[in-house]
Amino acid sequence: MAYKDEQLIEEKVFKDPVHRYIHVRDRAVWDLIATPEFQRLRRIKQLGTTNLTFHGAEHSRFNHSLGVYEIVRRITNNFADRERWDREQRLLCLCAALLHDLGHGPFSHSFEKVFKLDHEQFTQKIILGDTKVNQILKKVSVDFPEKVADVIAKTYSDKLVVSLISSQIDADRMDYLQRDAYFTGVSYGHFDMERILRVMRPMDDQVVIKATGMHAVEDYIMSRYQMYWQVYFHPVTRSAEVILSKIFQRAKVLYEDDAYQFQLEPTHFISFFEERVKLSDYLKLDDMIVYYYFQQWQEEKDDILADLCYRFINRHLFKYVEYNPDPQINAGMELYQLFKEAGINPDYYLVVDSSSDLPYDFYRPGEEEERLPIHLLMPDGGLKELSRHSDIVEAISGKKRTDHKLYFPKDRIQAIEDTNLKKRILDILYGKE
Amino acid sequence: MLDNHAKLLYFFSKAKQVTGRKKLQKMIYILQQCRVPFEEKYQFHFYGPYSEELTLRVEELCNLNFLKEEKEEKSNYHQYHYSITEDGATFLNQFEVDIPEIEDRISVLQNCSARFLELVSTVLYFSYLPREEIIDKVHTVKPKLKYTDEEMNEAFQFIDELQDKSSH
Numbered sequence: 297m298a299y300k301d302e303q304l305i306e307e308k309v310f311k312d313p314v315h316r317y318i319h320v321r322d323r324a325v326w327d328l329i330a331t332p333e334f335q336r337l338r339r340i341k342q343l344g345t346t347n348l349t350f351h352g353a354e355h356s357r358f359n360h361s362l363g364v365y366e367i368v369r370r371i372t373n374n375f376a377d378r379e380r381w382d383r384e385q386r387l388l389c390l391c392a393a394l395l396h397d398l399g400h401g402p403f404s405h406s407f408e409k410v411f412k413l414d415h416e417q418f419t420q421k422i423i424l425g426d427t428k429v430n431q432i433l434k435k436v437s438v439d440f441p442e443k444v445a446d447v448i449a450k451t452y453s454d455k456l457v458v459s460l461i462s463s464q465i466d467a468d469r470m471d472y473l474q475r476d477a478y479f480t481g482v483s484y485g486h487f488d489m490e491r492i493l494r495v496m497r498p499m500d501d502q503v504v505i506k507a508t509g510m511h512a513v514e515d516y517i518m519s520r521y522q523m524y525w526q527v528y529f530h531p532v533t534r535s536a537e538v539i540l541s542k543i544f545q546r547a548k549v550l551y552e553d554d555a556y557q558f559q560l561e562p563t564h565f566i567s568f569f570e571e572r573v574k575l576s577d578y579l580k581l582d583d584m585i586v587y588y589y590f591q592q593w594q595e596e597k598d599d600i601l602a603d604l605c606y607r608f609i610n611r612h613l614f615k616y617v618e619y620n621p622d623p624q625i626n627a628g629m630e631l632y633q634l635f636k637e638a639g640i641n642p643d644y645y646l647v648v649d650s651s652s653d654l655p656y657d658f659y660r661p662g663e664e665e666e667r668l669p670i671h672l673l674m675p676d677g678g679l680k681e682l683s684r685h686s687d688i689v690e691a692i693s694g695k696k697r698t699d700h701k702l703y704f705p706k707d708r709i710q711a712i713e714d715t716n717l718k719k720r721i722l723d724i725l726y727g728k729e
Numbered sequence: 730m731l732d733n734h735a736k737l738l739y740f741f742s743k744a745k746q747v748t749g750r751k752k753l754q755k756m757i758y759i760l761q762q763c764r765v766p767f768e769e770k771y772q773f774h775f776y777g778p779y780s781e782e783l784t785l786r787v788e789e790l791c792n793l794n795f796l797k798e799e800k801e802e803k804s805n806y807h808q809y810h811y812s813i814t815e816d817g818a819t820f821l822n823q824f825e826v827d828i829p830e831i832e833d834r835i836s837v838l839q840n841c842s843a844r845f846l847e848l849v850s851t852v853l854y855f856s857y858l859p860r861e862e863i864i865d866k867v868h869t870v871k872p873k874l875k876y877t878d879e880e881m882n883e884a885f886q887f888i889d890e891l892q893d894k895s896s897h
Contacts, residue, residue, distance in 0.1 A: 408770075416772065450773045453869045621731055622793045622816055625823055628730055648730045652785035660784075667774050698789040700731075 299324065299435045300387055310362055314475050318366040324436055325365070325390055331428035332579075333398060337361055339582035343476060344403045345536035346527065348611050350480035357397050363471035368393035368460055370493055371467065371503075380498045385457050388440075391433065392447035392461050396468060398422050398429065402583045405655045406537055410544040411568045420445050421575050455501035463502065464659055464670050465492070465516065473519050476527060484522035487515040497673055504671045504679060513670060514688045517659045521692050528656045531701060534649050535613040538703045542644045543590065543604045550598055560592040600644050607705075617725050619648055619702035627724050628702070634721050638712045640705070647703045659683075659693050733768050735824040737786060738795060740767075741813040742821060743832050744839065748810050750784075755846035756838045757783055762853045763892055765828055777847055777870070778854045787811070795820055834891060841887075848876055848884045860885065 302323035310318040320326050328334055337357040346353040368389050375381040399418030401407055408414060422429055423445045433441040446452035450462055460467055470489055477485025495509025505513050527533075550556045551569045562569070564585050567577040593605040607613060621628070628648070635642035661669045661683045670682040683690040704725065712718040740757070747753045758778045761767045769783040790796040795817030799810040813821070838846065851871060855863045864881055876884075 414770070451866065451870050453872075620793070621734070622795065622820060625820055629823060632730070646730070650731070650734075650786075650789055652782055652789055657781045657785075667779060696785075696788045696792070698785070698792045700789070 300437065300440075312359070312363065312366070314363055314471070314478055315366045318362045319369065322387060322390065324387060324432060325394060327432045328391065328394055328429060329362075331432065333422050333427050333429045334358070334361070334395070336579060336582060337397065337400070339584055340400055340402055340404075341583055342472070343480075344405065345540060346476075346480065346530070346533045348536045348613070349530050349532040350482070350527065352479045352481050353476070355475060355479045357400050360472055360475055361394055361397050363475055364396060364461070364467045365390060365394040367467035367470055367489070367493075371460055371496060374493060374496070375498050378498055380456070380500065382454070385454065387436065388443055388447060389457055389460055391436075391440075391444050392457070393467055395419070395423060395429065395444060396448050396461055399578075401578060401581050402586045403537075403540055406541040407544060410541055410548065411573075412571070413568075413573065416449065418575070418578055419448055422579075423448070425575050427575075456498055456503065459502045459668070463668055465503070465505070465513065469520065470516070473516070473523055476523060477519070480527055482523075482527060484526060485519045487519045488512045489516075492516060499671075499673075499679075502668055502671065504673045505682075507672045507674050507680075507685070510672055510682070510686055513672075513682065514686050517682075517689050517692065521658050524654075524656055524658050525697075529651065529654055529699070531616050532613060534654075534701065535616060535703055536608065536611075538614060538647045538649055539604055539608050542647070543593075543601065543608060546598070546601045546604060546644060547589075547593070550601060556598065559596055560589065562589065564589070600641060604644065612707075614645075614647070614703040615706040616649075616701045616703045617727075619700045621648075621700060631702075631721065631724055634717060634724075635704075638709070638714070638717055638721065640708050640712075645705050645708065649701050649703060651697075651699045658696075659689065661693055732824070734786060734790060734795075735821055735826050736767060736828070737783075737790065738813055738817050738821045739824075739826040739828060740831070740835070741796060741811060742818065744835050746810055746812045747839075748808065749843050750809050752843045752846060753787070753811065754779055754783060755843065755850045756835070758850045759838060759846065759853060759891070760831070760834060762850075762856075763834060765831060765834075773854060773870075777851050790817065793817075793820075837891065844874065845880070845884070845887075847871075847874070848880060849887055852881075852884050852888060856888075 303321050304323060304326055308320045308326060312318050320329070340357045341347065342355050342357050342360050343353045372386045372389055376383060396419070399415040399420070399422055401415060401418070404415050423433065423441050424430060430441050433444055443452065447457055447461060450458050452458050462468060470492070473485050474489065491509060491512040492505070495506040495512065496503050497506055547562055547565060548569045550558065551562060551566070564581060567573045590605045590609055594602050594609060596602045619628070631646060632642045635646050660667065661681055671679040672682055672685055674680055683693050709718060709721050712721070741747065747756065757767050757769060758771055758780070769780040769786065771778040771780045787796065791798045794814055797812050797814050801808045801810065848867065851867050852863055855866045858866065867876060867881070
């Protein structure tokens with residue numbers, strides 16, 4: 297039997313708190329899960345620093361990847377007898393779902409911002425490069441790795457296949473919303489996925505939703521909206537994220553300073569500092585490695601690096617105030633100078649964080665954009681964009697709320713000896729002018 | 730602080746007015762590919778490179794009243810026009826943003842149609858591939874737009890000229 301058709305003698309299951317069971321029957325899927333590149337995802341938290349706010353959020357990219365695979369498995373089973381579905385695409389969909397986040401690194405978003413990297417490019421490199429994952433995919437067919445990489449990159453010719461894994465209502469989002477809600481313990485984020493899966497219909501270039509299932513989709517859109525503001529954009533999590541970025545920035549600056557000698561050489565980060573990262577360097581990084589350095593760097597001679605690491609490790613985070621750049625820009629500029637006067641380096645200790653700094657989005661109807669909106673399949677066979685039919689969706693996908701916050705170490709300000717300077721800074725921050 | 734917002738405002742101050750969200754997305758992407766230091770992250774979204782970060786940042790600038798967004802009703806869609814406001818210009822004055830020679834490139838891009846910019850940005854997205862494979866990719870990801878060989882050649886030539894401008 298060809299490897300692509302090979303089935304395990306007995307179905308294997310993974311117990312899962314969100315989907316109850318994750319079922320594996322395909323030999324290729326089972327073999328992919330066992331690769332070092334996929335197992336590495338166990339050591340990368342799905343939500344990075346969110347566990348500092350919601351202590352349950354310790355779940356990993358591994359959990360989520362299996363979850364996305366399971367949802368796609370159920371969708372392809374539901375589609376099996378539908379006219380517009382090509383059954384030959386099943387294994388491709390399953391592998392792309394399983395591997396879609398393979399290139400994520402530890403604390404991806406901050407890490408990528410500071411070092412100007414893109415985890416999607418690493419996903420491509422792992423799938424197409426000299427890796428165990430590539431060896432297994434090649435056993436399916438010589439061009440299979442490229443097909444999987446194209447589906448994940450959204451450049452595959454069959455848009456229906458792409459839309460299962462990445463669209464405005466895809467398996468990726470359906471898994472992470474439910475999983476993140478479960479592990480954070482919040483009560484929003486839940487929706488009736490079974491119902492959505494039942495009303496999904498394959499069309500030529502996208503999955504659409506039978507109009508009678510609109511209310512289940514409304515619930516999903518609401519979950520997405522609430523999770524965005526309540527979990528993903530939580531100000532305490534953002535504070536940790538701000539400190540994390542500043543640690544990476546500071547370590548890079550110190551590495552570039554010939555006069556500075558690290559007590560613990562940043563071996564794992566050198567190729568990132570020098571912008572010549574090889575895949576093998578990237579694969580060696582995980583949350584544990586990052587925590588090890590942060591733990592050790594608390595002892596560094598550089599006060600800023602040591603302090604930021606202490607704050608991150610011990611959850612001694614920055615405080616924040618709402619910040620409106622108009623009209624507060626002058627106040628922001630003054631604060632910058634006052635921090636300098638107080639001996640608190642504002643490049644590391646005075647940070648504006650905006651909603652656009654967050655790697656999550658909410659539903660948009662997709663006017664003039666490259667993103668395909670959610671379409672409802674009407675009884676007459678026509679398609680209608682969701683927000684044009686649903687008042688709820690229209691309301692929350694209209695004018696967007698945006699947000700800016702100013703982060704700073706309040707304890708350092710309280711410790712300023714010059715009382716006038718301290719008062720001036722606090723007055724600006726807390727608006728007592 | 731807010732340097733990326735300031736860079737975008739600088740772009741709008743030079744462009745005077747940008748018409749169409751898609752055109753805006755493509756212009757910033759193409760400029761990025763010409764080494765203009767915009768930091769908005771782009772991903773391939775179904776039909777071409779798209780930056781959610783840019784969309785959000787523009788919304789923030791509109792909500793702050795630094796940018797004006799005007800919605801124009803067309804026969805079966807809406808078109809959006811963007812221009813910098815007085816408040817936006819005042820905000821920008823607080824920063825020392827200087828992107829040399831951006832004006833020339835903006836005016837070249839302003840004169841192109843959204844369809845052509847869509848082609849150029851897609852070609853740039855696949856620029857790591859050999860030319861023949863780029864052409865195949867464009868036809869694969871944008872089958873409905875049916876780009877002609879002439880348009881393809883024009884796009885490659887346009888990119889050469891634009892990147893040449895940025896290297897001088």
